[in-house]
Amino acid sequence: MSNPFIRKIVIVGGGTAGWMAAAPLAQRFAAAGPDRCEIVLVESPDIGSIGVGEATLPPIRAYNRTLGLDGADFVKRTQGSFKLGIEFRDWGRVGHRFFHGFGDFGPPIENRAPWQHWLRLQREVDRLPGYEDWSTSTVMAKANRFTPPEGGAPSAANAYSFAYHFDAGLYAAYLREYALQRGAQRIEGLIVDVELRPEDGFVAAVRLADGRRVDGDLFIDCSGFRALLIGGAMLSPYEDWSALLPCNSAQAVPSERVDPLTPYTTSTAKAAGWQWRIPLQHRTGNGHVYCSGFISDDEAASTLLAGLDSQALDTPRQLRFTTGRRKQGWVKNVVALGLASGFLEPLESTSIQFIMDGVGRLIQFFPDKRFKPHLAAEFNRLMAVQYESVRDFIALHYKLTERRDSELWRYCAAMPIPDTLAHQIELFRSTGRVAIYDPEGFAEPSWVSLLLGLGLQPESYDPFVDHIDAQALLQHFVRLRQAIHQTVGGMPDHGDYIARHAKAPALA
Numbered sequence: 001m002s003n004p005f006i007r008k009i010v011i012v013g014g015g016t017a018g019w020m021a022a023a024p025l026a027q028r029f030a031a032a033g034p035d036r037c038e039i040v041l042v043e044s045p046d047i048g049s050i051g052v053g054e055a056t057l058p059p060i061r062a063y064n065r066t067l068g069l070d071g072a073d074f075v076k077r078t079q080g081s082f083k084l085g086i087e088f089r090d091w092g093r094v095g096h097r098f099f100h101g102f103g104d105f106g107p108p109i110e111n112r113a114p115w116q117h118w119l120r121l122q123r124e125v126d127r128l129p130g131y132e133d134w135s136t137s138t139v140m141a142k143a144n145r146f147t148p149p150e151g152g153a154p155s156a157a158n159a160y161s162f163a164y165h166f167d168a169g170l171y172a173a174y175l176r177e178y179a180l181q182r183g184a185q186r187i188e189g190l191i192v193d194v195e196l197r198p199e200d201g202f203v204a205a206v207r208l209a210d211g212r213r214v215d216g217d218l219f220i221d222c223s224g225f226r227a228l229l230i231g232g233a234m235l236s237p238y239e240d241w242s243a244l245l246p247c248n249s250a251q252a253v254p255s256e257r258v259d260p261l262t263p264y265t266t267s268t269a270k271a272a273g274w275q276w277r278i279p280l281q282h283r284t285g286n287g288h289v290y291c292s293g294f295i296s297d298d299e300a301a302s303t304l305l306a307g308l309d310s311q312a313l314d315t316p317r318q319l320r321f322t323t324g325r326r327k328q329g330w331v332k333n334v335v336a337l338g339l340a341s342g343f344l345e346p347l348e349s350t351s352i353q354f355i356m357d358g359v360g361r362l363i364q365f366f367p368d369k370r371f372k373p374h375l376a377a378e379f380n381r382l383m384a385v386q387y388e389s390v391r392d393f394i395a396l397h398y399k400l401t402e403r404r405d406s407e408l409w410r411y412c413a414a415m416p417i418p419d420t421l422a423h424q425i426e427l428f429r430s431t432g433r434v435a436i437y438d439p440e441g442f443a444e445p446s447w448v449s450l451l452l453g454l455g456l457q458p459e460s461y462d463p464f465v466d467h468i469d470a471q472a473l474l475q476h477f478v479r480l481r482q483a484i485h486q487t488v489g490g491m492p493d494h495g496d497y498i499a500r501h502a503k504a505p506a507l508a
């Protein structure tokens with residue numbers, strides 16, 4: 001092969017996944033030079049994008065930084081707000097609340113995780129405050145405060161992380177502008193056929209309804225649940241995980257903005273699923289995710305509307321999905337990203353994270369025209385590890401429930417779980433330790449937030465923490481708690497911070 005460089009990438013689909021792929025690829029490859037590669041994105045206005053997906057995880061900041069985006073401009077342009085974590089209501093048991101915050105519960109002490117010391121003190125000290133009091137992000141969220149973490153030595157003022165909430169349509173438009181400015185091209189048209197090379201079954205081109213043919217070397221399937229290339233042409237099987245994650249439907253509706261603007265997502269468990277609340281500058285995003293076997297669509301819509309805290313701005317829009325993933329997200333010269341590659345329901349805002357990690361891995365293992373199969377194998381291996389780890393993380397919310405008040409919760413309490421998740425639960429129950437299957441995924445503090453938050457009390461803890469003098473340890477905890485509360489008390493209100501630094505223009 002004379003020149004094996006990929007010279008043309010075709011991205012199929014212009015939703016969040018399509019533009020999140022186009023932006024970094026255009027940044028790297030579309031400019032004139034020896035690496036130049038055409039980036040062409042095809043999207044159909046007749047089909048449109050899914051239009052949800054508005055809560056994220058902290059690594060989105062690294063994605064933005066790599067693109068050179070300014071944080072405040074990003075928040076303004078997407079009507080965004082800041083996210084310190086997720087408040088869970090009625091999960092585990094009705095009336096119970098806990099918070100999954102971004103960050104740890106204080107610094108390690110003698111190389112042992114802070115919650116290990118808390119687990120010990122909890123047994124020795126009467127009325128010890130809950131572990132969440134040592135999570136800066138949680139204390140900030142409860143007080144509705146926000147300011148970005150400071151640099152410098154570790155302290156209460158930087159012991160947390162944050163992500164964003166944003167309007168999905170504005171986010172895709174923002175990245176589209178970025179990608180087009182850097183040389184990506186956009187074609188509007190409906191793909192009606194996929195042309196395969198007879199000699200090896202690789203995709204040669206996609207054909208549009210008006211007869212145009214778009215050829216390329218590498219095809220990125222961002223066609224959403226339709227999975228036109230990865231499912232339709234490459235026939236990569238879909239692994240259905242709905243026995244473990246039974247929700248298969250959602251109703252979504254925007255409602256009026258509510259003050260104070262909370263710096264967190266809220267997830268409230270319901271009889272047949274759960275409801276999200278995502279605060280944005282121009283509106284609140286809401287949705288009810290549910291299992292259609294346990295509630296009718298009409299009832300689900302009524303539950304959603306009854307759970308709003310402000311006036312609905314539209315009628316609920318229904319969505320269907322099957323939780324699971326493509327067994328292989330990269331087959332021959334097709335790489336699937338976004339919903340085309342799988343979907344695990346939005347409980348922990350992980351879908352956009354999968355897109356970011358997928359495009360990052362594609363760049364890391366970027367092929368040439370020979371498409372050496374080990375590149376695809378490594379990409380698929382890493383994606384499988386990530387999918388399975390996130391699957392367990394989300395399933396944990398359902399499995400560790402004391403609720404038996406509806407069919408869904410009785411089903412979840414009794415459902416079989418993968419060995420990996422059973423091991424995770426038993427490891428924590430018996431020893432207070434956590435297993436990390438995916439080192440790039442949710443870290444120990446996130447698992448601990450959930451395991452303790454859902455009410456699993458470990459029978460023991462790390463024995464090394466017993467070597468520390470109990471009084472000195474308690475003093476450390478008291479001082480740290482004071483420092484966190486004092487620091488948070490001096491932070492601005494989330495709404496005020498946005499008004500001062502990232503206020504979005506009023507929309508027409």
Ligand code: FAD
Pocket residue numbers: 012013014015016017018042043044045047048049050051052053054055056168189190191192222223224225226228250252287319321337338339340346349350351352353
């Ligand atoms: P889509 O948005 O569906 O885009 C598909 C694109 O393909 C469109 O541009 C369409 O025009 C194009 N297309 C399809 N067929 C053709 C064709 N024949 N010809 C030409 N073009 C075609 N993720 C999060 O990270 N956080 C969340 O809070 C979150 N909440 C969610 C809530 C719900 C209820 C659901 C269902 C998903 C949620 N997600 C969330 C997931 C998130 O919405 C998606 O990961 C993200 O929007 C990416 O979607 P996509 O671009 O893959 O697909």
